[in-house]
Amino acid sequence: MDFQLLLSSYASVFTNLQVVLMTLLGAFGGILLGAIPGMTATMGVALLVPFSFGMDLIPAVGLLLGIYCGGMYGGSISAILIHTPGTPSAAATLIDGYPMTQKGQGGYALSVAMFSSFCGGIIGALIMTFASPVIARAAMNFNSGEMFMLAVFGLSVIIAISGRSVVKGLISGFLGMTLCTVGLDPTNGLPRFITRSQTGLYEGFAFIPALIGMFAVAEVIAGVERIVRGTERHAVSHEKITRVLPDGGTIGRIWPNILSGALIGTFVGAIPGAGGDIAVFVSYGANKSFSRQPEKWGTGIPNGVAATESANNGCSGGAMIPLLALGVPGDAVTAVLLGAFIMKGIQPGPMMYVSELPTVYGVFAALMLANLAMLLVGCAGVRFFAKIVSVEKTVLYPIILVVSLLGAFSINKNVFDLGVCVGFGVFGWLMNKYEFPLSPILLTLILGPMCEQNFVRYMNLNHGDFTRIFHSPIAMTFLGLAVLSILYSIWNQGRINRLQAAEAERA
Amino acid sequence: MKDKMKTVAFSNLIASLVFLGAGAWAYSQTLSFRTVKGSYVQAATFPQIMLLGMMGFAGVLLVQSAWKLTRFGFKANDWAYEKAASLNFVKDRGVLFALVTMVLCAAFVAWFRTLGYVLASFLLCFAVMVLIGKRNLVQMLLISALVPLCMWLLFYLLLKVNIPMGPLTFVRDFVDDIL
Structure with missing residues (x-):
């Protein structure tokens, strides 16, 4: 590792006013969106990707990472104050966070959440800085067959993000893989599912408009439906925030939870597909098991908030490891980030550590800065963010709609992309309505082309003999990991379904 | 059955x-x-x-x-x-209004070049607010007009992305003159 270059990259990122401003703006937007129930970090990043279009890479990455880190923390605000997690990653924070609010300690819980998020994020970013170059070096010698198996391993996480039906997740995944074959065949340039006159689809569906459609437009349509039907929840918080950061005594009590949460979060985040929503429960469970007073967990103690919040922000660093080192996104947000990198002409993966090392170090520094920005914006605006949880959806949804559509247009300045965005919005609404998960489609839209290109290259190099791939230990390792990941996810989903059924029976 | x-x-x-x-x-x-x-x-x-x-x-x-x-x-x-989601727009007003929102979005796309972003967004934003029951006219007009205008300014001035303005092209000339 080139420490001199690393330090100079940190210095240039931290002293670049544009990067600092964009990261602060991103953190503000991220916390704002994260705090509003139903607005996820994925949606925030998708909405703001077009805003980064005219910027240089590092300010753009700063903006997006700011949203990512801010969104992770922002989710805890509504979880703590109104018992509604703003993002799935904050789902475990309400176990102890909301009881603290009920005891009149909402402000205290928010300060613990913010401090833990910051520490978790910094620890995750440090681990990413030192671990990803090692992984990238190992990945440098992968051939096309091994890259194909790596993509298959990345795709195996579809099961983990499938929700309660694995079969539906797989249907979504295969559908997404088919959708990314629309356009010209990457090897011979032959049209697939299009005619020669459909020039707008030559390069397939534009990723960002499709993404905005599935995650923003679809949510607005669903929101309209819920509001009209009267099922949209509107909770209001009257909590007064008096404290911004926890005192020394509290930090002394919660630091073991922060440390273990951050390590668990980073580790879980580094596994493709296992994002913050899984990490928080793993961290909560582990910290509770090792606690001297496990009976107090769930009654409103700061340790519970610290364990979960440090884990979900630790995830941000962890999820960046496979993204940067292997070019495989760790979760839905990093899948969007991968799209943003590609839009900027940079292909994350091992070769990035050779050809774009200063950029890689710039990204490391930007993640560190994003966590710092989250702390600063969080401290300065916690009272404001506490109010935003009660924002009227009748105002919010129309605003999201016009901002999303503008974002979809601005990428290629093409009205056809607007149509793609609305089309994917309707498609996403339908898929969501009938519980066909959208995250597998997002993942396949990213990994599909990588999978196909390496498959074709491998087959052509090996004269059509696919069985030779079984002689490569690296390819077999990825295949083994993919099989393990699938089996574990199926078992885990079955367990979750059984637990939910048992709970329903008890209720 | x-x-x-x-x-x-x-x-x-x-x-x-x-x-x-x-x-x-x-x-x-x-x-x-x-x-x-x-x-x-x-x-x-x-x-x-x-x-x-x-x-x-x-x-x-x-x-x-x-x-x-x-x-x-x-x-x-x-x-x-569990009860499945319905697509019956005759019995379910929620589905009906969701479909109307889709039609509005499609109309936005169709009229985007002609009306320009600000005007098309004003109409879309206002229509969606009416659909979902917002009734404060002043707020509705202000949000529908200011949000698209601010977004256009942001893209035009800061991000240097030229967005179609349709009949409101004079706003762009006005902004250019000021700067």
């Missing part, structure tokens, strides 16, 4: 048939893709594998759902017996 038709299991059955039908149609399309001599993987190969995968799992969902709809496959507290 009438109640069973409102369950998730039944909607899954219908969805699996839709996926099977769509998959079969798409597969038939791949048969007409051109081929290249000497290439080990043709343009149709990858989409065909994916479509077979999709149809295979749609088949699994079909069998699974059909089994759950029989009295032998019934298991209490299985989520497959």
Whole structure:
């Protein structure tokens, strides 16, 4: 590792006013969106990707990472104050966070959440800085067959993000893989599912408009439906925030939870597909098991908030490891980030550590800065963010709609992309309505082309003999990991379904 | 049987048939893709594998759902017996208004070039607010006008992206004159 270059990259990122401003703006937007129930970090990043279009890479990455880190923390605000997690990653924070609010300690819980998020994020970013170059070096010698198996391993996480039906997740995944074959065949340039006159689809569906459609437009349509039907929840918080950061005594009590949460979060985040929503429960469970007073967990103690919040922000660093080192996104947000990198002409993966090392170090520094920005914006605006949880959806949804559509247009300045965005919005609404998960489609839209290109290259190099791939230990390792990941996810989903059924029976 | 038709299991059955039908149609399309001599993987190969995968799992969902709809496959507290979402826009105003929102979005796309972003967004934003029951006219007008205008300014001035303005092109000239 080139420490001199690393330090100079940190210095240039931290002293670049544009990067600092964009990261602060991103953190503000991220916390704002994260705090509003139903607005996820994925949606925030998708909405703001077009805003980064005219910027240089590092300010753009700063903006997006700011949203990512801010969104992770922002989710805890509504979880703590109104018992509604703003993002799935904050789902475990309400176990102890909301009881603290009920005891009149909402402000205290928010300060613990913010401090833990910051520490978790910094620890995750440090681990990413030192671990990803090692992984990238190992990945440098992968051939096309091994890259194909790596993509298959990345795709195996579809099961983990499938929700309660694995079969539906797989249907979504295969559908997404088919959708990314629309356009010209990457090897011979032959049209697939299009005619020669459909020039707008030559390069397939534009990723960002499709993404905005599935995650923003679809949510607005669903929101309209819920509001009209009267099922949209509107909770209001009257909590007064008096404290911004926890005192020394509290930090002394919660630091073991922060440390273990951050390590668990980073580790879980580094596994493709296992994002913050899984990490928080793993961290909560582990910290509770090792606690001297496990009976107090769930009654409103700061340790519970610290364990979960440090884990979900630790995830941000962890999820960046496979993204940067292997070019495989760790979760839905990093899948969007991968799209943003590609839009900027940079292909994350091992070769990035050779050809774009200063950029890689710039990204490391930007993640560190994003966590710092989250702390600063969080401290300065916690009272404001506490109010935003009660924002009227009748105002919010129309605003999201016009901002999303503008974002979809601005990428290629093409009205056809607007149509793609609305089309994917309707498609996403339908898929969501009938519980066909959208995250597998997002993942396949990213990994599909990588999978196909390496498959074709491998087959052509090996004269059509696919069985030779079984002689490569690296390819077999990825295949083994993919099989393990699938089996574990199926078992885990079955367990979750059984637990939910048992709970329903008890209720 | 009438109640069973409102369950998730039944909607899954219908969805699996839709996926099977769509998959079969798409597969038939791949048969007409051109081929290249000497290439080990043709343009149709990858989409065909994916479509077979999709149809295979749609088949699994079909069998699974059909089994759950029989009295032998019934298991209490299985989520497959929860009430399925409806698409009946005659009985469900929520679905009807969601469809109207989609039509409004489609109209936005169709009129985007002619009306320009600010005007088209003003109409869309206002219409959606009316749809979802916002009735404070001043707030509605202000939000519908200011949000698109601010977004346009942000893109035009800061991000240097030129967005169509339609009949409001004079606003762009005005901004250019000021700067």
